[in-house]
Amino acid sequence: MTVPKQIAKPPFQNLLELRTDTAKPLYQQLEDQLTQLIGDGTLPPGTTLPAERQLAERLSISRATVQRSYNALRERKLLSAQGRLGSIVQGAGPRLHSGMDRLKGFTQEMQELGRVPSSRIVERSVVNDRSIASIFGRSSHARFLKLVRIRSGDGIPMSREVAWYNLERAPDLAESDLSGSVYARLAELGLPLTRCDQTIEAAAPTAEERAIFGFDAPVPCLLIKRRSYGADGDMLEYVEGLFRGDTYTYKLTLTA
Known part of the structure; x- marks a missing residue:
């Protein structure tokens, strides 16, 4: 044929x-x-x-x-x-409409929106940080994995994400390959995330973030802060992600 x-x-x-x-x-x-x-x-x-x-x-x-x-x-x-x-x-319906009906990571979110996800790690280190330890409810000597990534969909930078992970609960994460989904890796380690508390607020990008997104001038963005927990209620992740405001929106479905 x-x-x-x-x-x-x-x-x-x-x-x-x-x-x-x-x-x-x-x-x-x-x-x-x-x-x-x-x-x-x-x-x-x-x-x-x-x-x-x-x-x-x-x-x-x-x-x-x-x-x-x-x-x-x-x-x-x-x-x-x-x-x-x-x-x-942009055209008709230019923005990515991400649902907030369930817990999911950036990789899964982009796949569901029909985009190819990718990440570039710009910083990875094991740190002691009293402010972060306080957020996790840990002692000031606790160790965390700090991960700074540029998250893209179809090659277009969508967010700059700074995340901290609880190494007391997930010590193997420090040496893991995190080029893909961190959530998937946590699940492989027997620590799947089951719920999160998330806030969204307007924020202006820094000069560094403007360069990442390719903005000539400041464009309003979405600052998303998330605290994620395992099945036992212990906090495993704290993340602050700045999402570009020109192509990204969140949608909610409310019922009476």
């Missing part, structure tokens, strides 16, 4: 046709054509467009032309600015 070859789609910029023999300005042509590509699904929500300078070079037009078009699309909520990383297509 002969398997038909799949024809690769051309890069989206090859679908753009900017004309100089018309009265319509180039920036307006670009805005209209990008709007069409977003509307017909050629550029679905979540697609990262090139930075202004890169697209200008590819189309042989000025950066100011691309900038004016991008700004108009951002005002219409069709694009979300990502600074040097480019811009992300």
Whole structure:
């Protein structure tokens, strides 16, 4: 049986046709054509467009032309600015709507939302911290695993997460491979998480977090603080995660 070859789609910029023999300005042509590509699904929500300078070079037009078009699309909520990383297509239903009906980690959450999860560990250390020990209800000499990670969905940075884990209860965690789901590893160690207390508040990103998310200017974000417990009620995890506010929302289902 002969398997038909799949024809690769051309890069989206090859679908753009900017004309100089018309009265319509180039920036307006670009805005209209990008709007069409977003509307017909050629550029679905979540697609990262090139930075202004890169697209200008590819189309042989000025950066100011691309900038004016991008700004108009951002005002219409069709694009979300990502600074040097480019811009992300918003389109209809641009945000990730994560349910809060049950306990789940970032990896499972992204999988349920149809995105490929990934993590980059930027700091990993065993620490003594009196403030963190107080949160866990432990002595000031207690040891914790501190883990700082950049969490991404489909390669797009979604959050910067700082977490501490109780090494008195889970000593093997200090030497474990944590490139994937920490929750899955805790379950493998016989310490599955069964409940959590979680708060969500608005927060402004730091300069470091702005660089991670690719923001040129501060964008309101969601600061999520979570205390997670095992089956015996002992606290195993405390985490503070800053989630980008331009593509991420939480939803609740309330019943009477």
